[in-house]
Amino acid sequence: xxxxxxxxxxxxxxxxxxxxxxxxxxxxxxxxxxxxxxxxxxxxxxxxxxxxxxxxxxxxxxxxxxxxxxxxxxxxxxxxxxxxxxxxxxxxxxxxxxxxxxxxxxxxxxxxxxxxxxxxxxxxxxxxxxxxxxxxxxxxxxxxxxxxxxxxxxxxxxxxxxxxxxxxxxxxxxxxxxxxxxxxxxxxxxxxxxxxxxxxxxxxxxxxxxxxxxxxxxxxxxxxxxxxxxxxxxxxxxxxxxxxxxx
Amino acid sequence: xxxxxxxxxxxxxxxxxxxxxxxxxxxxxxxxxxxxxxxxxxxxxxxxxxxxxxxxxxxxxxxxxxxxxxxxxxxxxxxxxxxxxxxxxxxxxxxxxxxxxxxxxxxxxxxxxxxxxxxxxxxxxxxxxxxxxxxxxxxxxxxxxxxxxxxxxxxxxxxxxxxxxxxxxxxxxxxxxxxxxxxxxxxxxxxxxxxxxxxxxxxxxxxxxxxxxxxxxxxxxxxxxxxxxxxxxxxxxxxxxxxxxxxxxxxxxxxxxxxxxxxxxxxxxxxxxxxxxxxxxxxxxxxxxxxxxxxxxxxxxxxxxxxxxxxxxxxxxxxxxxxxxxxxxxxxxxxxxxxxxxxxxxxxxxxxxxxxxxxxxxxxxxxxxxxxxxxxxxxxxxxxxxxxxxxxxxxxxxxxxxxxxxxxxxxxxxxxxxxxxxxxxxxxxxxxxxxxxxxxxxxxxxxxxxxxxxxxxxxxxxxxxxxxxxxxxxxxxxxxxxxxxxxxxxxxxxxxxxxxxxxxxxxxxxxxxxxxxxxxxxxxxxxxxxxxxxxxxxxxxxxxxxx
Numbered sequence: 205x206x207x208x209x210x211x212x213x214x215x216x217x218x219x220x221x222x223x224x225x226x227x228x229x230x231x232x233x234x235x236x237x238x239x240x241x242x243x244x245x246x247x248x249x250x251x252x253x254x255x256x257x258x259x260x261x262x263x264x265x266x267x268x269x270x271x272x273x274x275x276x277x278x279x280x281x282x283x284x285x286x287x288x289x290x291x292x293x294x295x296x297x298x299x300x301x302x303x304x305x306x307x308x309x310x311x312x313x314x315x316x317x318x319x320x321x322x323x324x325x326x327x328x329x330x331x332x333x334x335x336x337x338x339x340x341x342x343x344x345x346x347x348x349x350x351x352x353x354x355x356x357x358x359x360x361x362x363x364x365x366x367x368x369x370x371x372x373x374x375x376x377x378x379x380x381x382x383x384x385x386x387x388x389x390x391x392x393x394x395x396x397x398x399x400x401x402x403x404x405x406x407x408x409x410x411x412x413x414x415x416x417x418x419x420x421x422x423x424x425x426x427x428x429x430x431x432x433x434x435x436x437x438x439x440x441x442x443x444x445x446x447x448x449x450x451x
Numbered sequence: 452x453x454x455x456x457x458x459x460x461x462x463x464x465x466x467x468x469x470x471x472x473x474x475x476x477x478x479x480x481x482x483x484x485x486x487x488x489x490x491x492x493x494x495x496x497x498x499x500x501x502x503x504x505x506x507x508x509x510x511x512x513x514x515x516x517x518x519x520x521x522x523x524x525x526x527x528x529x530x531x532x533x534x535x536x537x538x539x540x541x542x543x544x545x546x547x548x549x550x551x552x553x554x555x556x557x558x559x560x561x562x563x564x565x566x567x568x569x570x571x572x573x574x575x576x577x578x579x580x581x582x583x584x585x586x587x588x589x590x591x592x593x594x595x596x597x598x599x600x601x602x603x604x605x606x607x608x609x610x611x612x613x614x615x616x617x618x619x620x621x622x623x624x625x626x627x628x629x630x631x632x633x634x635x636x637x638x639x640x641x642x643x644x645x646x647x648x649x650x651x652x653x654x655x656x657x658x659x660x661x662x663x664x665x666x667x668x669x670x671x672x673x674x675x676x677x678x679x680x681x682x683x684x685x686x687x688x689x690x691x692x693x694x695x696x697x698x699x700x701x702x703x704x705x706x707x708x709x710x711x712x713x714x715x716x717x718x719x720x721x722x723x724x725x726x727x728x729x730x731x732x733x734x735x736x737x738x739x740x741x742x743x744x745x746x747x748x749x750x751x752x753x754x755x756x757x758x759x760x761x762x763x764x765x766x767x768x769x770x771x772x773x774x775x776x777x778x779x780x781x782x783x784x785x786x787x788x789x790x791x792x793x794x795x796x797x798x799x800x801x802x803x804x805x806x807x808x809x810x811x812x813x814x815x816x817x818x819x820x821x822x823x824x825x826x827x828x829x830x831x832x833x834x835x836x837x838x839x840x841x842x843x844x845x846x847x848x849x850x851x852x853x854x855x856x857x858x859x860x861x862x863x864x865x866x867x868x869x870x871x872x873x874x875x876x877x878x879x880x881x882x883x884x885x886x887x888x889x890x891x892x893x894x895x896x897x898x899x900x901x902x903x904x905x906x907x908x909x910x911x912x913x914x915x916x917x918x919x920x921x922x923x924x925x926x927x928x929x930x931x932x933x934x935x936x937x938x939x940x941x942x943x944x945x946x947x948x949x950x951x952x953x954x955x956x957x958x959x960x961x962x963x964x965x966x967x968x969x970x971x972x973x974x975x976x977x978x979x980x981x982x983x984x985x986x987x988x989x990x991x992x993x994x995x996x997x998x
Contacts, residue, residue, distance in 0.1 A: 247556035
């Protein structure tokens, strides 16, 4: 059972964070809120999303698991107005999620959770380098890199106190450096890993709305990007597997 | 079955040259497979994905595949093509490239053959604006998860060319052996079912299940094919023959049940929407449930139009109503495979013909049965004079054998014409032809310029390809991917069955069935066919192309 009302923007923000990587996911709900964790089809990127009950205008739910078709959900968004309050309702033992706002009454058939890939276990990794910067800056650097290449290196140079993003094309090269005045070095240790821009591009669009994104890095290790949504009542974590260049 | 295991089996089979040993290996695996994996395995091992009758197409071209591999390996597409050129084989190239994947993943899943089949099915199902992108993502996912050896055979399956020497014959015999059933019944069931996967399941149930197989409307059956021959030879071998015109149109199969009908092309693709006139004609011509075999010809102003006109209609998806008026499509029906719930392919042609005459009003292809070669020869000349391709001679007592190019159907047609043309480009060959050029771009001349006319890829012996390679290898002036351009100099003689208009080549024409006849070392570039000459030949073949 789920019965909740939520601001249209917060709902969109949350679903967009998921749709950057996956087209369907399992939502777990309980009295405290909603959690989901999903991995993209190639097992290269993971997303986990937590939405506390405080992110909702009103919220009550029993422990349950919902199979969400994200593409369908996004279709519903096209009808939503900016500050609409959305009512979500899933009666006990029902497979149809009722979504209503502004005179619209949707009934969305949910996916059978057992047909959706199981929640991935996040790998147990230590990512020592940690910086915090505005999501918009991060996204701008990603966008700049896509012009010259399809991959980008993210790294920390502890001597120079620099967080950098560089992309190497066949003929062109781009480097964006962030100094101490732009980035908060939580842990400025040596790190450098290469990532596919294909994934980062979509993740960057979502992160651009976050005031602060915490980036965790290692060398030839995955990267973790964490940020708050829903005025601090929700948190998103992206984990992206690196590309490792042959010697 | 894990796809790794499948790949290992493929590797074993690829290294097995003996037919019996191949059959033995496959048959031992078949017995152990559960029902859900059996059909997938038997199709995969032949390098096929979907049942032969299925209209599903994977729709992955080499380029999409190279792009997916390039991404996973972390190299450029051009570099993928280079490795393919070097190894001469997409599978081996993929195996090599996947040994050093650049993109890592959080965990790798063991792919099963069922997983692969499911993913390939979703690839085939994605259509519309974003379909290429979706296909690419699925291809990447498969290769990100695939081990090198898996990648080798996965890529070959995607291109539907497994190259491990398992054809239909071996697969049929392996099924018969695995389930101790009669090979003749396996073959019979396959002809009717058109899917060895399904046949394997039936074989597991025994001989009776195979014997009970029936043809059903809307599951297309492969078409029976003809061998080239002579009138005298056919009559000497068989006595009286049933003679019909060989139409210069396109083969079709018409399925009707109740008030529903569908039309399939020779490649068993559904073309119903492109041929509303044929549906209307045949729906009105019979009240029975039938599967008919025939040839569509195009008529304009009372005269048959070239084969191309019909083909263009087959491909057409929009604006059918507009062009319907200009060119009339006429069905010529010459066989019946199914009638009101009964499968007729086992019956002799003479019986099928009687049934056909009994249920179809009009559109029946004329037929004579005769052992008089003079009479048949007269009909042959009538056929040519009327603008048809020649004659079909069929053994009256023979069954309909789907997909078989046997001796029961003989085609009689005039020898093909030939042209002398310049070789201006080539594509690198594949497989055993990897280190030579495999197909050649040919040009005619027009006022001192060479104008591309057609490609030729058949008619060469391996020795000839080697010889041509040595003549051309030092004339390469540019190379892009698998394509090479030459400094012109070499002249070849090429046979063809028809000149067609074509947007693919600068000349505006192309050759139908181009075939290498021989080198013309004795000719220089300025002696090759002119574009005006091509135009003349094209114009001449318009009315009566036999002369």
